[in-house]
Amino acid sequence: MKKMAYSLLILAGVATQTPTLASDDTIRFGVDATYPPFEFKQADGTIAGFEIDLGNAICEKMNKKCVWVSTNFDGLIPSLRVGKIDAIFSSLGISEKRKKVVDFSDRTWTGFSSMLSLTSKNLSPTAESLKGKTVGVQQGTLQEDFAKIKLAPNGVRVQSYQNQDQVYADLLNGRIDASMQDMTQAQVNFIRDGKNTNFSNQKLVDKLLPADSAIAIRKGDKVTAKLINDGIKAIHADDTYVTIQRKYFGDLDLYTK
């Protein structure tokens, strides 16, 4: 009976695909790879993007190995708290609600939130204009909190999706009238790369939508925090940050305020 139980456990362990034990020489970054060009999955399954390159540069400067773990966006913070990952580098905005449960590193980049909608619909990101309409957001994002707290009580319908490309899919086929996400991401991925020029990207400013993003670290994990902050300082000291930024965004500046 005991033998059966142990052999079952071993079988379960054998069945796992990724290396199962954490090591001191690696930093496990959690990411939701559905947010091009910040993070996305390539055709062969590997993860790539602006934040991936930044993270790899930080690890290089600090002589550590980077491992990228892909999870659903709303599973990132629980995974961090329990130790499955050591840091989150997935366009996480520094909000009060998040600061209560995780620590943040120094600022990595800055970008406002925005609302995407068909220009012909003449919608603006206020509760009055959106009354009776449907707004799509990704579950777990700042924009979802904003929509649920500020818009939903005023008669706006808020629809949460598992990831951002589902939001865009429904935006394109007309199921939702507008969507809310990071402004740079919408501009670069949806309007420019997706060639959806008939959509307008309107900036959204609110107390609930801080513009700064950073890397999230477990509360009290001073070691990793210092490591990452030193890494961030190092990639700004030489040209690494600017080079990577130019690769994805051209002349757009995401760091200087």
Add this chain to the structure above:
Amino acid sequence: MLELLEMYWKPFLYFDGYSYSGFVITMWLLIFSVVVGFLISIPLAVARNSKYKVLSWSVASFTIVFRGTPLYLQLLICYSGIYSLTFIQDQTLLNQFFRDGMYCTLLAFTLNTCAYMCEMLAGALKNVSAGEIEAAKAFGMNRFKTYLYIIFPSALKQSIPQYSNEVIIVLHSTTIAFTATVPDILKVARDANSATYMTFQSFGIAAFLYLILSFVLFYLFRKFEQYHTAYLPNTQLSKGLFSTYFSPLKKK
């Protein structure tokens, strides 16, 4: 845990601010798909057993396709796949239909249940004893009357355990409705988890609700079966036998 319950007991049960959600939606999905699927499966089952090969094979191909592919895939096709086709979007009626997540979900669930129920009913119809049918003919009943008074009652009574399986399976399958943005119990649980990070508790409440629902349904079906088969001798349909019948597997 208590704050979670306080915040979310309403959405879990019936209303989340601007639409029905949770328990009410799950029950609606369940009842609609089971009832409509059952009604549609009756003529299909008769067609499945007909002597015209064309009729029987077209129904057979329908059931093979819908029983051979996962329900989640069928839901994806209804929700994301069909709506992405341009000729659907051009037609106003179809556009309105497929645009709404609820209609897509109901369509996928109904067709899936219908396929399984059709096979079940067709098998049961075949198994009605030949003697009863011959007796009906001897009495001068025409085909329709035979079906209505002899064949159907017997077949339906025989397949009550299988139907109860199927209903519980549909209940368990309503959990995937949240992927089509239908606010059922599991969607509320996910929202609760996303807002409060209390994973075990949010999903635990959902599991508990489903558990209660399954047991209530199981109990109701057992009472229903006992009522309708009360005339049979005790050895045939005792409690023990029902429990071995009731395993939520799709019988072929």
Add this chain to the structure above:
Amino acid sequence: MQDLFSKALSLVDLSGYSNLLLQGTWMTVKLSLLSFLLAMILGIFTALIKSSKNIPLSFLATCYTTLIRGIPDLVLMLLIFYGVQNWVGELTNALGWKFIYIDPFSAGVITLAFIYGAYFSETFRGALQAIPEGQKEASIAYGLSKVQSFRYVVFPQMMRFSIPGLSNVWQVIIKATALISIIGLNDLINAAVEAGKSTNRVFFFLIIAAGIFLAYSILSNVAFALLKKYFQKGVKEAN
């Protein structure tokens, strides 16, 4: 076998996504096979416990099977993937061990094995009861130990009686693997959705995925028919 499959896929215009689809299909096949085997082991186990005389253990086994019938697959999967992972994490933290990761594949296998082990236990319990009591008594009379009698006398006959139940559960497991795509595994459905999104032909790729599932299901039926023939050697069938 793989070339045949890729040749079949290349007949349809897949615009370079055939590799992704193949990987997804292989992931689904791996998942279903592993869950099936583990569930079978768990099921035999539970069936033996249930038919033994040990009351507290048998009560536990009954609780297990009853609970599984009440909780939907997806809820259990999410509980295990998110909930148990957190719980395991807290446990390993408290004990000072290194963290044990549960990735979507493992969570899927554990969940499916757990759920379908309960269904298997019912099948095997019925099959065990169907074996004539005389067989077990004769094996004891011949001096075979308990383990030997199980392995040489009881088990082959039990397999013969349980083939219809096994094939039913296998069909259900194939379709239940689709749920694991919801927790993020790179299986066939996620591969098809990716391919569809990038090439804007969502409907087409989903139909391809449905076709692959259908083929898988039909092939399994054929395989089980052959298996049935094998286990029925020396037994005359009524029809």
